[in-house]
Amino acid sequence: MAGDLLSAPPPTSEERRQKAISNYFWASKIAHFPSGEWVDAGDPPPWDWVSTISYYSAIHFLLYYLQQFNPNIRYYRESRRISSVDEYMREFQCPSFHAAYRKMVSQNFKQISKAWDFLFNTADSARYNAQIVPAAFARQSLIYLEDVKRVFDKPAT
Amino acid sequence: MPELTESPQDVSSKELTQKFAEFCEGLRAEGYVKGFAGGLNEEWEKNDHSLALIVSPIIKSAQDFMRSHFGSENITLRYCCDSKHRCIGIAVMLPEDLYLPKHDTVFEFLSMLEDIFSQKIPPMAGYFVDSRTITFSDKSPLDIRAVERDYPFAE
Numbered sequence: 147m148a149g150d151l152l153s154a155p156p157p158t159s160e161e162r163r164q165k166a167i168s169n170y171f172w173a174s175k176i177a178h179f180p181s182g183e184w185v186d187a188g189d190p191p192p193w194d195w196v197s198t199i200s201y202y203s204a205i206h207f208l209l210y211y212l213q214q215f216n217p218n219i220r221y222y223r224e225s226r227r228i229s230s231v232d233e234y235m236r237e238f239q240c241p242s243f244h245a246a247y248r249k250m251v252s253q254n255f256k257q258i259s260k261a262w263d264f265l266f267n268t269a270d271s272a273r274y275n276a277q278i279v280p281a282a283f284a285r286q287s288l289i290y291l292e293d294v295k296r297v298f299d300k301p302a303t
Numbered sequence: 304m305p306e307l308t309e310s311p312q313d314v315s316s317k318e319l320t321q322k323f324a325e326f327c328e329g330l331r332a333e334g335y336v337k338g339f340a341g342g343l344n345e346e347w348e349k350n351d352h353s354l355a356l357i358v359s360p361i362i363k364s365a366q367d368f369m370r371s372h373f374g375s376e377n378i379t380l381r382y383c384c385d386s387k388h389r390c391i392g393i394a395v396m397l398p399e400d401l402y403l404p405k406h407d408t409v410f411e412f413l414s415m416l417e418d419i420f421s422q423k424i425p426p427m428a429g430y431f432v433d434s435r436t437i438t439f440s441d442k443s444p445l446d447i448r449a450v451e452r453d454y455p456f457a458e
Contacts, residue, residue: 222422238431241390245433252414263410267402267436274450275443282403283438 162210163299169203170295177288193284194272200287201269204262204294205247211298220253244270258297261290354384355456357424358391363458365416369409375401381454391420391427393434394454396445402438409436 157165177196211217212229219228221238228234231246240246248266252259268283366380375398383392393416395409402409417432439445 239389239429240431241385241388242433245390245392245431248433249431259414260407260410263436264406267406267438270435271438271443274437275439275445278443280399280403280440283399286403 159210159214159302162206162213166203166206166210166295166299169199169206170291173199173203173288173291177284191278191281193279193281196284197265197268197279197287198272200284200291201265204265204291207294207298208247208251211300214302215300217254219250221249222253255297258290258293261293265290265294354386354391354427355382357427358382358384358420359456359458361416361419362393362456365412366458369395369397369412372408373397373401373405377401380458381450382456383454384456388431389429390431390433392454393417393432394450395434395436396450397436397438399438399440399443402436406436 173196176192179192209231216227216229218225219234226237231243234240234250235246244266248262251262265287268279268287362380362382366378370376370378378397381394413434417434420427420432421430437450
């Protein structure tokens with residue numbers, strides 16, 4: 147029921163992490179479908195879904211990190227302790243979730259800023275064209291997801 | 304506009320970044336001056352089309368720079384302005400086979416453009432500037448109407 151969904155408590159940080167891990171698992175798993183028994187000859191390749199799930203896994207890893215560690219997050223010359231993307235958007239007048247993720251990563255986690263940008267762009271391009279993401283893009287998305295996971299998937303202290 | 308004499312060549316990422324930063328500095332001053340020379344006043348930012356007067360020449364020059372650098376005329380920049388919410392969105396459309404090996408550089412360019420708009424043009428201070436790269440190929444043509452709807456302004 148919609149009412150139940152709206153009144154549901156927000157996920158815990160561990161639930162966030164499990165969601166990220168689940169997406170991470172399926173992105174990798176689906177990437178191997180074309181050579182697996184679940185795929186029939188002539189089926190379209192799943193590269194757009196590999197890329198999309200990779201990006202959403204990355205988002206959940208980021209959200210887990212914010213919620214678990216409440217880090218000091220910079221926005222140009224300002225900084226605040228941030229525990230959710232909603233806080234970031236409110237504090238820095240950010241217009242959209244995806245813009246917030248991208249800006250937050252590019253200004254605070256530079257080692258994965260290009261990886262994040264690629265993950266977002268690859269998943270987002272599907273909105274504007276009737277494409278199946280090329281295999282090379284899906285492959286690169288998985289590689290970059292590993293980089294993102296390495297940064298955000300830290301054990302709770 | 305600053306001269307665009309660069310041709311595609313192998314220069315280090317650091318040199319390239321510096322070159323683009325210098326180029327943007329010229330644009331910053333030029334966009335700022337041109338905007339106000341065009342008769343804008345302090346009310347200008349309340350109007351998306353007035354905002355476009357400043358943004359458009361910078362977008363045009365950035366597009367020229369990227370086309371020149373990557374050696375492709377198949378790169379297009381579009382943008383949207385929302386003066387009410389104080390934000391600008393930039394979309395770069397380019398071929399998949401160009402983006403895949405060069406996405407690092409594309410990201411560097413766009414990050415600099417974002418910083419120029421939101422940090423270095425005084426009347427636009429505090430604007431949230433976001434960009435995205437949309438790829439295409441013969442096998443995955445763009446839905447250009449969707450892009451134009453979301454990003455109504457071109458240079």
